[in-house]
Amino acid sequence: MERLIMQELLKWKNSRHRKPLILKGVRQVGKTWLLKEFARRYYENIAYFNFDEHPEYKQFFENTKDVERILQNLMMAGGQTIKPNKPEATLIVFDEIQECPNALNTLKYFCENTSHYHVACAGSLLGIALSKPASFPVGKVDFLEIRPMTFTEFLMANGDGNLVSYMGSIDRIEPIPDAFFNPLYEKLKMYFVTGGMPEAVRSWTEERDVELVQQVLSNILGAYERDFAKHPDPKDFPKISLIWKSIPSQLARENKKFIYKVVKEGARAREYEDALQWLCDxxxxxxxxxxxxxxxxxxxxxxxxxxxxxxxDVGLLRRLSLLAPSAFGEGNRLFVEFKGALSENYVLQALRNQFEAMPRYWTMDNPRYEVDFLIQRENDIMPVEVKSETNVESRSLKKFKEKYGDKVKLRVRFSLNNLRLDDDLLNIPLFMADYADKLIGMALKQQKT
Structure with missing residues (x-):
């Protein structure tokens, strides 16, 4: 399966300012496969070391910071080869590096003393390791984050390259012909069932087996819950689990603001803050x-x-919510269930991949208005609404425009309706969420003409 982040890895490889790379991402999002595939395509060989599989490797980092000595020991222990006269031909991979904090610290010396080596690291709970105030090599590493497969990547894996080519070729805001609109709409429903975890996508695209997709997603959720036990404070483990299981209930409410009492009766923020931060880290x-x-x-x-x-991931949310895949065949039910929470989750994932700043949301009371997301695009803040039904009256977007006037260059609405620009309101079909940044740019240009 093709991953678009491969191009970012290639830029890293060819950069004159390359530092050791840390590839972040949740468990089973495809980090190890990606690094091995990257090495297969662009290097002569790979030297792969997994600290979870081989905890004995950790001792090589305990008594020395000498990179050459460490690599010598690793090569002998692991039966791997790094050509001394051609270091750039090998990708050195440290997997599950969070299991060896000393290895994380040693990246500083790879950067300062042996920058000719190409080193890439991965780990499923790396965010947790990096959040600890240990002696982390600040400024001595490059970061990349791999997220679940996008709808575009799902289409490519599903053999629908023609649909991807069509969406990529759009250069004007105008309605999409039914010959493209209808299949994209149907395939988006399937993406809501599988989500973007590579194994779930493969189960569908190669086996066409929905029950296998269900099992894969259940296994991934189970693996995450086992990871909760790795919290340093055992008393926080049940709290993490309670927050995690409450997310569908939180999102099924009209007002999706997180409420601690939904987690557990009488729960208070200060008791659950650390557990919540663990999930975010x-x-x-x-x-x-x-x-x-x-x-x-x-x-x-x-x-x-x-x-x-x-x-x-939207597929994990659907599975955690126990929404059966049979909803896939029931019109637009997948989009509207849980007050449109699946659609919002999907749009948020697409926005995270395109805009540097995490989106926010906006509300106003008496009467109540809510804009699902605010995005920062360059120096503009734009309101974004996600509509899962065909009724797309945008009261909140209208109110936002009334309140902030000229500050609002463009309002964005994702819905099941066709691509169109009405004055300053851009309607993007849900299946084109991956192209939001490009479409917004085109809409702003069209406004000027």
Whole structure:
């Protein structure tokens, strides 16, 4: 299966300023496969060391920071080869590096003393390891994050390259012909069933087996819950699990603001904050803060007391919510179930891949208005609404425009309707969420003509 992040890895390989690379991402999102495939395509060989599989490797980092000596020991113990006269021909991979904090620290010396080596590291709970105030090599590493497969990558894996080519060729905001619109709409439903975890996508694209998809997603959720036990404070383990299992209930409410009492009767923020932070550090959840106004930088207007919590993957959210795949055949039910939470989660994932700043959301009371997301695109803040039904009246977007006037260059709505631009309101079909940045740019240009 093709992963678009491969191009970022190639840029890293060819950069004159290359440092050891840390590839972050949740368990089973495809980190190990990606690094091995990258090495297969662009290097002569790979030297692969897994600290979880071989804990004995850790001792090589305990008594020395001498990179050459460490590599010599690793090669002998692991039966791997790194050509001394041609170091750039080998990709050195440290997998599950969070299991060996000393190896993380040694990346500093790879950067300073032996930059001719190409070193890439991965780990499923790396976010947790990096959040600890240990002697981490600040400024001495490059970062990349691999997220679940996008809908575009799903289509490529499914043999629908023609649909991907069509979406990539769009150069004007105008309605999409039914010959493309209808199959894209149907395939998006299937993506809501599988999500973007590579094994779940493969189960569908190669086997066409929905029950296998269900089993794969259950196994991944089970693996995550076992990871909760790796929290350093055992008393927080059940709290992490309670928060995790409450997410579908949180998102099924009209007002999706996270409420601790939904986790457990009488629960208070201070008792659960550490557990919630663990889920965020592990990249398993996205925390979206309420914004008080569309100002720059977007983070300056955060209301830290109000936030929404989404899952890393729409397929995992569907499985955790126990929504059966049979909903796939029932019109637009997959899109509207849970008050449209699956659609919001899917759009958030697409926005995270395109915009540097984490999106926020905006509300106003008496009467209540809510804009699902605010995105910062360059120096503009834009309101985004996600509509799962064909009724797309955008009261909140209208109110937002009334309140902030000229600050709002463009309002964006994702829905099941066709691509179109009405004055300053851009309607993007849900299946084109991966192209939001490009479409917004085109809409702003069209406004000027």
């Amino acid at each position: 592990a990249n398993l959840t996205y925390k979206i803060y309420r914004s008080s106004a569309p100002g720059l930088p977007i983070s300056a207007y955060d209301d830290l007391s109000a936030f929404k919590l989404y899952l890393v």
